[in-house]
Amino acid sequence: MAALFCLSPRYRLDDELPWLEGIDPSRHYWLAVNGNKNLTVALPGLVAASVGELKQIMSQFRALQPGEKMNFTRAAASCTIHCVGMNCYALAAEVNGSPVWHLFDQETLDSLLMTAHPDWQCAPSDVELGRKLLMRSLAATLAAS
Secondary structure: OOOOOOOOOEEOOOOOOOOEEEEOOOOEEEEEHHHOOOOEEEEEOOOOOOHHHHHHHHHHHHOOOOOOEEEEEOOOOEEEEEEEEOOEEEEEEEEOOEEEEEEEOHHHHHHHHHHHOOOOOOOHHHHHHHHHHHHHHHHHHHHHO
8 A cells, every 4th residue: 555645835925935936817826836846736726707706705715714615616627725724725736646735824825816806917927827738738638539
């Protein structure tokens, strides 16, 4: 029986290692796992259709209590925010075939979620991240065929 491998990177806005590669136009959060630029994941981010919807979602997020979770669905993916404990939230993903929970403090995750504002625009340099995600999905489709 193989031993379970658990990896729970934790991200804060004041981290010494830069972990946020960028946020692409489709609002995927590109993270360098534990600051490792060779191990990058794209987590589906929040998208809001209106400022009112964003306010409602942010209120729901800020009201989460330990043990509670919040789901949001996108066209091609869904994401779950788990409130692990006071000031500790997790977004689940898969890294190299293993399940991983990326841990965030409230301030950091709040900042990421605010990019869901309808008027938000990504940095020009992050447009390339969107192309990279598109190429990944095309490669996965071709591999499945």
